[in-house]
Amino acid sequence: MARPTEPLTESYFYILLCLYRGPNHGYGIMRRTLALSEGHVHIGSGTMYGATGNMMKKGWIQECPTPGADRRRLYRLTDAGRQVLLDEAARLKHLAAAADSVMIEGGTENEE
């Protein structure tokens, strides 16, 4: 069966993940990504602008009103974006399980 979307880049995956629990702004997404990835994934401003713009065009996220005088842009996940994230998480889990079945649970090379 053909996949509905291509595998996500790390930046796209983390941006969607950081919006899973509720709206967040670019800086918040960047900090949360840094924490979730244990410092391995940093999303720079150019990457953030391009990724959020693309995901808004695809309908995966949308801007929502910012409370008060805060100039920061707040984004939230759409239903379509939530589904993309769930699909990607399932794909990654499947990959990890396949890797574990070979590398941890004692599968042998070229096993039929």
Added chain:
Amino acid sequence: MKNKKTRYVMYPAWEYRREIEDLNALSDRGWQLEKGGCFRSVFYRDESVLYRYALDYNRSIDDPVRYRDTFAEQGWEFISDTFNGWHFFRKVYDPSLPPEEYEIYTDETSVRDMSDRWSRLGYAFGGVELALTAANALFALRHPSVTGIACTLACLGLGVMLLVGAWRIRHPDVAGKPRRSMGWCFTTLFSVLLLGLLFGVIRYTQYSSSEYVYDPAMPPWTWEMSVPLPDFYTLDVEADTDANVDITVTNKSGKVLTTLGGGGDLRGKATIFLLPGKYDVTVQYVDGTEPGTVGTFRFEVD
């Protein structure tokens, strides 16, 4: 001590990282960018702060406010942008932060997206320049001239430079780091190529036409033309007269450079090399011409 300075230097697009390094080095020496440009950048003196700079190339920003807000959220201050889509940003430098804090593109996909935006343009313009090279070369073969050759070589140089640059920005790891002096080299090379193009584009053409009634008591009719650039020029003459005439081109020292002669419907061409200066084109009726003979003459120098 001066508090402002202007720097005239050009960096090719594929060396934008070199420009960032130079801006950072200037900030370390107390010169902070006030306005960035493709040809001219303005700096002001401030030793109290250190900045790290970022350059983004993006000609199709669909939401400029969101674009700048996204950068501002991570501490990037917008400085200026250029007519051709480059945006200058800076962030106060904190040595305790990791280097990634000063990168605006942080994954391979977005880095490639940015380099693709410029390389597409580079390949397109490079292709156009090569097509112009072919057209100019064909023209120069049919009408050899210094300007035509200069224009052809300039188009070829620009075309090759753009194509190589488009490849380099797309393959930074293979292309390697440019040498330190490339900014100035590029400024010089680009200026020479532009001058070459300009030299070729300014195709010198002058026209004159006159009706001349022969009167032996009057001096020969003379048209003064001026030549701005050294080159081969073609003098194209059309004359309509019943008498025989000599048409000569002389320099201001009186030296005859070429002569066209004949009568009736005279049509002639002469190609001569002329240095910059003023020249006389003289129409002289030969001996025995009846006074009152009418002639019309048309000259074109190209």
